[in-house]
Amino acid sequence: MKILKLIIFVFVLMSFNILSVKSENQESKITKNLRCLICQGQSVYDSDSEFAISIKILVNKKLDDGLSEEQIYMYLKDKYGDWIHYDPEFKKNTYFLWLLPILMFVIGGVIILKLFIIKKN
Amino acid sequence: MASLIGSYSLIFGAFFSFLIFFFSIKNLSKNEILDYKIFYLSFLQFLFVLISFLGLILSFVVSDFSNETVYNYSHSTKPLFYKISGTWGNHEGSLLLWLLVLTLFITLFIIESKKQPKKYRVLTILFQQIIIFGFLIFLLKTSNPFNFIYPSPKEGLGLNPILQDPALAIHPPILYLGYVGSSIIFSSALSAMITNYITKEWAKHIKKWILISWIFLTVGILVGSIWAYYELGWGGFWFWDPVENVSLMPWFALITLIHCILVLEKRQILKSWVIVLSIATFTLSMCGTFLVRSGILNSVHTFANDPERGLFILIFLFSLIFLSIFVFFIFNKEDKKNNFSIFWMSREMSILVNNWFMMYFLSVVLIGTVYPIFLEVISSEKISVGPPFFNKLIIPFLIPFLLIMSIGPKFKWIKSNLNEKIFLFLLLILSLFLSFFVVKNLDVDFLIYTILVGSAFYLFFITLRDFFIMRFNNLSQNIAHFGFSLFILSILFNNIFTTEIITNLKVGETFHSNKVKIYFENIEQANKQNYKSLIGKFDVQNSDGVSEILKPELRIYNQPNIVTSEADIKTDIFEDRFITINIVQNKEYFNIRYQTKPFMIWIWFSVLLISLGGLISLIKKKYEN
Amino acid sequence: MKIKFFPLTLIIIFIFIFFFFYKGLNNSSIYSPKLNFEKEIPNFSTKEFVSNKEINSFDVFKDDNFYIFNIWASWCIPCKTEHAFLVNLSKQDNINIIGLNYKDNYDNAKSFLDELQNPFDIVLLDNDGTIAIEWGAYGVPETFLIKEKKIIKKIIGPITKDTLIEIKELIK
Structure with a gap:
């Protein structure tokens, strides 16, 4: 039961799913989550390559056209592949990425429960 | 010669x-x-x-x-x-x-x-x-x-x-002192296991090495972050870049070990766990070396790519891993006779819970860093795992972590009861209220920020109070925990209150907004020993009419021929004002970024406080209880 | 039994990890987007270089012929080296070469073409780089080979002798 509660608790927490900087404008928020293809270690926001500058202009244009944040990511992923988005989608090839840490957390909890609390009785 | x-x-x-x-x-x-x-x-x-x-x-x-x-x-x-x-x-x-x-x-x-x-x-x-x-x-x-x-x-x-850059001149040596210190912990743990010397004395002796490694690693990471802040991007100090993650992993292992070794010192339990952690610490340092030096990962700080080097470290790393697995399973004697039940309301339990969370954070960072490599081998697809991933998986867990960190140290060893229950509960309510009023008017996700800021306030108040009632008792722990609450608070407020202006200006133009007026006065050229510099002069006036001069710089280095942008940062205790310029291709305009970043200095200061906690624990053992 | 089982699994797991890292060493860490052959070329409208008139991509890629779409700029040094190959290609009759002038200014681009010959049937303008993004390009030069309104080949970076031969093979 406790474990079940724990899992539910974790998922409730996960579903808040927000935690980025909101007071900034939409554009910086989006470009921070995009990876630059020229300076591949940096985000579009941090990079000042020609490519990054153009992406910033494009993001602004798309926002003016009324596209949502998600739609802009979809548009760019369609052009450049999933790689450009720093936030990997939850899908077949990333199940492990998202769930393995949670699984580790659950296993850790079970070990502590089993070894130190249940043993006592 | x-x-x-x-x-x-x-x-x-x-x-x-x-x-x-x-x-x-x-x-x-x-x-x-x-x-x-x-x-x-x-x-x-x-x-x-x-x-x-x-x-x-x-x-x-x-x-x-x-x-x-x-x-x-x-x-x-x-x-x-x-x-x-x-x-x-x-x-x-x-x-x-x-x-x-x-x-x-x-x-x-x-x-x-x-x-x-x-x-x-x-x-x-x-x-x-x-x-x-x-x-x-x-x-x-x-x-x-x-x-x-x-x-x-x-x-x-x-x-x-x-x-x-001066910060980057001292960053590697400090960091290496931390990394390499973990090798001593590794060797020592293996030998202690072989000689059956995992005792109180050993714990006391190795604790020094753990603390030293951890302090150097912390300060090393701090210096690297400060460098990244003014040199790399636009005001960011942590990018969840693979190379940064790699330094964070042994850090997590070390801080877990610091807590865990206390239990060993007090109660002679958790022996195998201490050994596993000691092995993990150095293995993670080596794994980091492998990831960085082999060029297997794509990062801002890549060294020259050379698969041969990568292969060597890989083999070396896994030889050490297998060596330690063998030593561990041959010599590890589980103390079964020892009745090591742990009462759920005790200091050791709260330390275990700390370990549990730390291991979770470690696994998030580890999996997030190496998963793209594995995925590419399996499916030849490339993905990027960046800040949103780490934020989503770490931040929700920070809330219970902060709460346990506030309450945990109140327990005594072996078995205890929580005193002042009502007071602690009221303080929690108070912290949440305070955070409610802070967060209320902001354009941020309300619920999670209220709880998060509230929990950080809670830890802040409890540790602050402990300075007065405990005095020198547990000073090191209290300073470190206090530093951590300060760290979380300043990062949160820094994130929430950062403002940014991005615009293109040419000399003589002024940018207006309701909060700030930026006047581009002029641009000067200067020749230095190995670079030419373009120094812009900006008059920035805030809404109160107070104005100051900021001079961001562009450097054109001769060898190699690279342009770098040097930010000009004005720091005071409340906020940093940060400005950079950049060339716009084929235009006479410059791209200007102006940011106000509140509580920046508190982030650095709180990390120093955390390491000070470690330092005090290292030198003033008699105050420890 | 239980005691032996655990170390064994651990060793197997680590052998797997070793194997993954070892394999990973041979992969390049630099990313370049894959080409999706199913996709039609993007629709866009922009200005024409000489007349400065608005033009739509429908009117540029009219039929199912071979087209070469080349992104270039006068400030881009590799563009100069590949220019001769483009001029060479322009002598073939069964292909149209479309240029996209990327973030350039008119005078520099004009003198670039005057100096090194103009291989392009039409030159389009991309002042802010957003059209290049429509094409999934991220640098200059980049070249696309188009047949039946689909991209059949993409070259990132300058055209070389080898890629020129490949293109000629494809359009035979």
Whole structure:
């Protein structure tokens, strides 16, 4: 039961799913989550390559056209592949990425429960 | 000449490894005391590596371009300071520095461990020598810093300008002290297990090494972050870049170990867990070395890509892993007779919960960093795992973590009850209320921020109160925890209140908004030793009419020909004002970014406080209870 | 039994990890987007270089012929080296070469073409780089080979002798 509660608790927490900087404008928020293809270690926001500058202009244009944040990511992923988005989608090839840490957390909890609390009785 | 001496000196160092192996194994079964030859030999090995390192520095100072490393990373017009720091600003030199610290630490260990059992000491020296020997071979075989070029070039290729920076000159040495310190923990844990010496005394003795490594690692990461803040991006200080993650992983393992070793010291339980953590700490440091040096990951700070080097470290790393697995399963004696039940309301339980969360954070960082490599091998798809991933998985878990961190230290060892329940509960309500009023009017996700800020406030108030009621009792822990609450609070507020203006301006133009007025006065050129600089002069006026001059700079380096943008930052205790300029292609305009970043200095300060906590624990053991 | 089972699994797991890292070493860490052959070329409208008139991509890629779409700029040094190959290609009759002038200014681009010959049937303008993004390009030069309104080949970076031969093979 406790474990079940724990899992539910974790998922409730996960579903808040927000935690980025909101007071900034939409554009910086989006470009921070995009990876630059020229300076591949940096985000579009941090990079000042020609490519990054153009992406910033494009993001602004798309926002003016009324596209949502998600739609802009979809548009760019369609052009450049999933790689450009720093936030990997939850899908077949990333199940492990998202769930393995949670699984580790659950296993850790079970070990502590089993070894130190249940043993006592 | 200097490189010649350096080169031979390194080979001598490798030769000493054999001698140390020989005498250590001989000493293991024979005498009752540690053979003094081993100490002298270790010391001599250290001296030879030191000479070799000095030889490399000298080659850099005199710009001896017949040395390949100097040719690749130096230039005669570079200022002396950066000629010297360039020694460890590259793969070969930094490995030599790594080796230097390794040999230094084992020498110090021999001096420091005089009171420990002989067999344990000799075994530690043996394990450590295996690591040293591995690195020596790695250095000599795949990344010799003393390769000759003939005919010798007239001029070097120069050091990447973003590395020509005072913070980055001291960042690697500090960081390596942390990384390498973990190797001592590794060797010592294995030897202690073999000799069945996992006791209170061992815990006391190894705690010093854990603390030292952790303090250096913390400060090293801090310096790196500060550098990234003013040099790399636009006001970010942590990018969840693979190389940053790699330094964070052993950090998590070390901080877990610091907590866990206390339980071992007090109650003689969790022995296997301490050993596993000790092994993990060094393995993670090595894994980091592998990820960074092999070029397998794509990062801002990549060293030259060389699969051969990668392969060597990979094999070395896994040999150490398998060695430790074998040692662990052969010698680990689970203390089954020992009845180690842990009461749920006790200090050791709260430390265990701390360990649990730390291991979770560690696994998030580890999986997030290596998963793209695995995925590519399986499906040849490439993905990026970046800040959103880490934020989503770490931030929700920070809330229970902060709460446990506030309450946990209130418990006593073995079995206790929570005193002042009502007070603690009221304080929690108060913190949440306070945070409610802070967050209320902001344009942020309300619920999670209220709880998060509230929990951080809670820890803040509780530790603050403890300064008064506990005084010098538990001072180190209290300072570190207080620092952590300050750290979380300043990061949160920094995130929430950062404002940013991005605009294109040319000289003479003014940017207006309701909060700030930015006037682009002029731009000046200056010639420096190895770069030309364009310095913009901006008059920034805030809404109160107070104005100040900010002078961001563009540097055009001669060798290699790279343009860097140097931010101008004005710091006070409430906020940083941060401005950068950049060239716009084919236009007379400059791209201007102006940011106000609140509580920046508090982030740095709180990290220093956290490490101060460690330092106090290291030197004032008598206050510990 | 239980005691032996655990270390064994651990060793197997680590062998797997070793294997993954080892394999990973041979992969390049630098990313370049894969080409999706199914996709039609993007629709866009922009200005024409000489007349400065608005033009739509429908009117540029009219039929199912071979087209070469080349992104270039006068400030881009590799563009100069590949220019001769483009001029060479322009002598073939069964292909149209479309240029996209990327973030350039008119005078520099004009003198670039005057100096090194103009291989392009039409030159389009991309002042802010957003059209290049429509094409999934991220640098200059980049070249696309188009057949039946689909991209059949993409070259990132300058055209070389080898890629020129490949293109000629494809359009035979």
